[in-house]
Amino acid sequence: MIPQDKVAEIIETARVEEVIEDHVTLKRRGANLLGNCPFHNEKTPSFTVSPAKGIYKCFGCGKAGNVVNFLMDHEQLSYPEALRSLAKRYNIEIEEEELTVDQRQELNAKESLYIVSQFAADFFQEQLTQTQKGRAIGLSYFKERGFSEETIKKFQLGYSPDEWTALTDAAIEKGYQLDFLEKTGLTIVKEEKKFDRFKGRVMFPIQNISGRVLGFGGRILTSDKKAAKYLNSPESDIYHKSKVLYGIFHAKKSIVAKDTCYLVEGYTDVISLHQSGVENVVASSGTSLTIEQIRLIKRYTPNITILFDGDAAGLKASFRGIDMILEAGLNVKVVLFPDGEDPDSYARSHTQAEILSFLDSESKDFIKFKTDVLLKEAGKDPIKKAGLIKDIVESIALIPDPIIRSVYIQECSSMMGMEEEMLLTELNKSRKQKISKKLAAPNESTPQINVPEYLPQEGGKSTTKKINYQEQDIIRLMIQYGLNEIELEVDKDEKGNPIKEPFKLVEVILSDLMQDDIAFDDPTFALIYKEFTDAYEKEILLEEKHFIHHIDDTIRQVSIDLISQPYELSAQWEEKHQILTQRETDDLFKTIQSGLNYFKFKKLNNLKNEKRKLLTDATESEQYTDILLDIIKIDTSRKNLAKILGIVISD
Structure with missing residues (x-):
């Protein structure tokens, strides 16, 4: 339980713009900041942050709140979690009673999974650095990879002992429930038996954008051909591999600063590049790139460079994933490393300056690169070349920006020695087919306009009523x-x-x-x-x-x-153009008088309608007369207000 005075201190201290800028690229617009909404996919920025008021509001999807709400919605945190995260960020000490076993059991299931995951990360790190076997096996492996002690600590690297129940026993002894160990995938339970999933592996904790441990990747160090080289945590209530990028917590600020994101495949690729000074890098952790991961990158930059090892032919399998990036509106480049090299090995054998120079000189625009690869593959075969044209045009058709599409059509026309009009015809055909499919079955990537409802819901159905x-x-x-x-x-x-x-x-x-x-x-x-x-x-x-x-x-x-207002008057109207603009704050008394008079006028209209209904239902002469007198009084007040407001009334 966080004391109320501490809650107030946290809210007063936290700066909504600082917290949101960790996740969204914001640009100044008058007194407010503007960026693309992190809660829905949009091309035109409608997400507004007001530092003065300490709030955010998206005028596209309707999401709004304060700094605590942002962390709760964006990172799926509970209210106490969001407060603790802010307190940690702004160095505010919170004195809370140490949780007993009973209190720990009362925490909601998701929070318990986070707590168990962090315990496991601490346990693995302690085993790596504080035990003889951990240092001899795990630490030696990381040292051989060239990782410094600072890097090992930064990424919370660890070691899971080559024992059946080392972690499970330690966790249960500390009061953690077996049920939560099983739900996170740390412990496997079969009938009456239980054992550690990551037995005998070096450990790579996987963190979300706020640094909380969601799951783990474990690499085996033996030559056992029956065991998987890498083993990841299973899906859980807190870990969804399709929505996570390894290294995003450490990379997000650098991605914003450099305005580009390098995407690699594995954990060690990320760590080695970070240690070499290239920090704007994340990994898909061996999974096929998903739309959720692409949107996560897009929050920080529209530019992505994918780093591949191996030859160009091996890249073809990734073309579909890269098409998804194009469709999301990002600019995509690719870098191929020399034969026998990957981002990890290259980073360990070169300086930061050499790495950056290589990435800069070898990065190629994806559309041009794909065209070049497929042209070489097609050779002089006309059938293959026809298929190549369709393949390239379909990729270009995915790009939302018409100007960029036009530029690519011109360049591909030159590269393939084909008439631009022919490519444009194929492009239009492809886009028409795609639009028809979307209209027939809109998907979740289509942004929906959310009109806020101010009324409660009944029986699961929204209650609709015109706003007063x-x-x-x-x-x-x-x-x-x-x-x-x-x-x-x-x-x-x-x-x-x-x-x-x-x-x-x-x-x-x-x-x-x-x-x-x-x-x-x-x-x-x-x-x-x-x-x-x-x-x-x-x-x-x-x-x-x-x-x-x-x-x-x-x-x-x-x-x-x-x-919240979607627009604000530019200072240049008065300063540069000498155009005087009227604001409601210029004469607040006049503003509130006008508001009150319209409010009362509406109330009188409603009251008159109610009296008219009573008049038709009246059965006695005296009752009828009283209601009629009331209507006359109401009409007198209505006419007086209408005169003040400049309204012409007909009844």
């Missing part, structure tokens, strides 16, 4: 400008000059609404208004951050939606 814009505007003004001061006339002096006093905007709105005893119809707006009035009666004025960091998800989401 007048109520919405009043709530927005109270949240966004509640503590802004406005001066109001309270009296006149002896000479008839006005005497003014400062009031908080929220005081003016609340006193006005409470005097007329006006209620809100929308349930969420009603809850927010009640919080304002309850606090006001205790002489407390709630501020914006109270709602931005609200414990209730719906109130927090609605509040952030209300105060």
Whole structure:
């Protein structure tokens, strides 16, 4: 349990823009920052971060929240996990009671899997450095690979003893449940027997983007042909290999700084390049590249260079995966290492300057490279050349940007000695087929526009109701400008000059609404208004951050939606072009008066409709007369407000 004063300190200290910039490339736009949303695939940036307010909002998919919510949604963390992550980042000490066995059992299953995985990583590292067998076998292997002690510590490399239950016994002795050891794949349970999955292997912990251990890769050191050389953790609630890139935690900042990402195949490729000073590198860990992994890279850069060992023919098997990268809108290059070399061996035998020079000089644009490879393979065979044309054009057709497609068509036309018009015809045919398939069966990569619903759900179906814009505007003004001061006339002096006093905007709105005893119809707006009035009666004025960091998800989401704007006026309108623009903050009193009057006008319209219904149902003459008098009074008030608002009413 994290004390509330520490929660407040963490939220006050954490900078939403700093945390999000670890995962999203942001560019300044006025007072806010803008980038591509990490929660859905988009080409045009709609993800806005407001450092001043401490919030983010995507105007494409609707995702919004504060710095804690971002970590919870982006990294699938619980609320306490997100707070602890921020506390660690900003060096805020949290004093929590040490968990007992019973308390540990009460933690949710996912958190327990994280805890067990971290225990295993610590255990393997301790075995590597603190035991005789670990140093003689595991540490010797890493030293032979040229890994320094600093590198071994950085990547939390370890050793699993060549014993059947070393880790399992140690974990159970410390109070960890066998069930969680089995669910993470660290322990294999068969009937009454249990044994360590990674027995006798050097260990490579696999971390997520925030550094939490999700799973492991283990390499065997014996020549046992029956055992797999590399063994990975099985899928679990926290480890999904299709969504993870090895080394992303250590590489993300460098990827953003260098604006490119090197993609390799194995753990040692990543580690050796890191140790050589090339840190913007990640690995797919031997799995075929997935769309989730591609999107993960795209959060940090649109540029990816794939490093391959072996000859060009071996690369053909990877063409389909690279086509997926093109379709996601990334720029792809490839580098082939000399025969007998791979990223690991090359990094160990060359300096940082030599590696960077090699990568720069040998990187080739993928489309050109693929065309060259297939042209050599086709030779003078016309049938193969026809197939080559179709293959190349299909890759180009995947590229979202029409200008880039056009450039590639021109270059391929020159390389293949074919008319550009013929390639364009084939390109259009390919794109038409692809679009038809997408229209017939849209997939998850198609971004969906999410219109926020402010009403609760019933029976699993969304309740639809038109938003009351007048109520919405009043709530927005109270949240966004509640503590802004406005001066109001309270009296006149002896000479008839006005005497003014400062009031908080929220005081003016609340006193006005409470005097007329006006209620809100929308349930969420009603809850927010009640919080304002309850606090006001205790002489407390709630501020914006109270709602931005609200414990209730719906109130927090609605509040952030209300105060977030997709656009802001450029300062150049006034500074450069001398065009004066009107802002609602220029005259807040006029803004709230207008908002209150529209709100009351809407309420009077609704009340009149209710009275009309009662009038038709009235059975007694006296009752009929009373209702009619009420309608006349309502109409008088409506007409007075309509005159102030400049509205023409016909009934």
